[in-house]
Amino acid sequence: MADFDFIVIGAGIAGASVGAHLAAKASVLILEMEERPGYHTTGRSAAAYEPNYGARPFLPLSRAGLAFYKNPPTDFSERPIFSRRGTLIIEAKGQEEASQHFLKPGSNLREVSVDDMVALIPVLRRNYANRGFYDDGTGDLDVDLLHRGYLKWFKQRGGKLDCNAPAKEIARVDGHWQVVTPQGTFSAGAVIDAAGAWGDKVAMMAGVAPVGLQPKRRSIGVIPISGHGFMDWPFFEDCAETWYAKPQSGKLIVSSADQTPVEPHDAFADDEAIAVGIDRLMQATTLEVTRLDHSWGGLRSFAPDHFPVCGYESSAPGFFWLVGQGGNGIQSSWGLSRLAAALALREAVPEDLLAHGLLLEDVLPARLRK
Numbered sequence: 001m002a003d004f005d006f007i008v009i010g011a012g013i014a015g016a017s018v019g020a021h022l023a024a025k026a027s028v029l030i031l032e033m034e035e036r037p038g039y040h041t042t043g044r045s046a047a048a049y050e051p052n053y054g055a056r057p058f059l060p061l062s063r064a065g066l067a068f069y070k071n072p073p074t075d076f077s078e079r080p081i082f083s084r085r086g087t088l089i090i091e092a093k094g095q096e097e098a099s100q101h102f103l104k105p106g107s108n109l110r111e112v113s114v115d116d117m118v119a120l121i122p123v124l125r126r127n128y129a130n131r132g133f134y135d136d137g138t139g140d141l142d143v144d145l146l147h148r149g150y151l152k153w154f155k156q157r158g159g160k161l162d163c164n165a166p167a168k169e170i171a172r173v174d175g176h177w178q179v180v181t182p183q184g185t186f187s188a189g190a191v192i193d194a195a196g197a198w199g200d201k202v203a204m205m206a207g208v209a210p211v212g213l214q215p216k217r218r219s220i221g222v223i224p225i226s227g228h229g230f231m232d233w234p235f236f237e238d239c240a241e242t243w244y245a246k247p248q249s250g251k252l253i254v255s256s257a258d259q260t261p262v263e264p265h266d267a268f269a270d271d272e273a274i275a276v277g278i279d280r281l282m283q284a285t286t287l288e289v290t291r292l293d294h295s296w297g298g299l300r301s302f303a304p305d306h307f308p309v310c311g312y313e314s315s316a317p318g319f320f321w322l323v324g325q326g327g328n329g330i331q332s333s334w335g336l337s338r339l340a341a342a343l344a345l346r347e348a349v350p351e352d353l354l355a356h357g358l359l360l361e362d363v364l365p366a367r368l369r370k
């Protein structure tokens with residue numbers, strides 16, 4: 001039976017990124033149930049970098065990755081992963097309360113007037129908005145390049161990736177984890193649960209109590225759009241997060257920011273949710289949407305407090321959680337994966353994460369076990 005220091009379950013952005021760091025110091029096997037990595041949530045994001053978005057720990061974890069995404073080493077990616085695109089958060093009429101928390105110190109958001117907003121998004125209806133908040137430090141992430149970069153490093157550093165290899169049984173035998181897959185049985189000192197929406201299912205397979213992970217479906221519609229200059233529009237949304245839109249690959253993506261609790265599955269778009277998103281976009285702008293180009297759905301998975309879960313499970317030696325990235329798993333991947341690798345190797349937390357304000361107790365699974 002092949003033996004490793006670590007077996008990582010799941011080859012989405014979480015598994016690939018932690019695998020890349022661990023493989024520099026340890027023997028690592030990544031098991032992926034699908035025939036290719038990135039098929040589930042990682043391949044279905046909105047590809048946005050907006051570090052103000054999400055629960056408290058995501059801000060430092062995302063900010064810590066910006067320099068890397070802007071200028072990755074050439075053996076990771078020949079091209080930058082980040083391209084600049086501002087974010088405009090619009091306070092619609094009646095949303096005065098929802099926007100209270102946006103102007104906080106260090107958030108990089110500045111208040112902008114209706115005139116400023118119309119200059120950014122010429123189709124915006126003047127009577128829709130009271131005011132807005134603009135962040136010029138945000139951008140688009142090339143998710144495919146980022147994910148492939150992590151996998152490239154992982155393989156260069158001696159890591160082994162097995163696809164079509166769902167973990168079917170996980171058991172602790174003589175102080176080692178044994179993972180049974182259709183490709184064979186593998187053993188390791190530690191198992192890293194990076195199974196995304198299936199995180200709790202994998203834990204239960206290993207006899208570990210779930211942390212209460214809830215996958216929530218989000219649907220995105222892609223609409224054709226013509227005219228000059230729209231590719232330069234910022235990511236734009238209302239401040240209550242009831243819809244958002246963003247130019248992407250010559251089209252506009254739109255969502256009603258739906259978050260329907262579901263069981264883990266191969267997600268598909270909810271047509272009704274997309275129709276609601278398009279309707280809200282048309283209320284906010286003068287755009288006339290008559291056709292949907294295509295759509296997709298994906299699962300964003302949340303711990304009960306919406307913070308990520310990263311660290312060893314105290315009740316099960318060698319069982320490590322790396323789940324609960326919600327809507328932030330791409331932008332936080334550089335920070336979170338370095339944290340996860342350090343904790344898995346029982347090394348010190350990277351200084352830059354602490355300097356960005358990360359509180360370790362926010363991410364450790366122990367907080368959910370009280």
Ligand SMILES: Cc1cc2nc3c(=O)[nH]c(=O)nc-3n(C[C@H](O)[C@H](O)[C@H](O)COP(=O)(O)OP(=O)(O)OC[C@H]3O[C@@H](n4cnc5c(N)ncnc54)[C@H](O)[C@@H]3O)c2cc1C
Pocket residue numbers: 009010011012013014015031032033034037038039040041042043044045046047048049165166167168194195196197198202218219220297298299300323325326327328329330331332
């Ligand atoms: C519509 C949408 C928009 C989003 N927009 C953004 C955004 O703009 N910015 C951002 O940062 N984040 C965004 N996200 C969130 C981000 O995509 C996720 O946080 C991230 O992809 C989660 O990565 P993951 O590796 O944990 O999960 P996944 O990519 O789902 O990977 C988990 C893997 O585990 C595998 N697996 C499960 N069970 C087993 C098993 N038993 N054995 C072997 N393998 C198994 C699965 O096949 C899967 O490949 C968005 C998500 C959605 C759905």
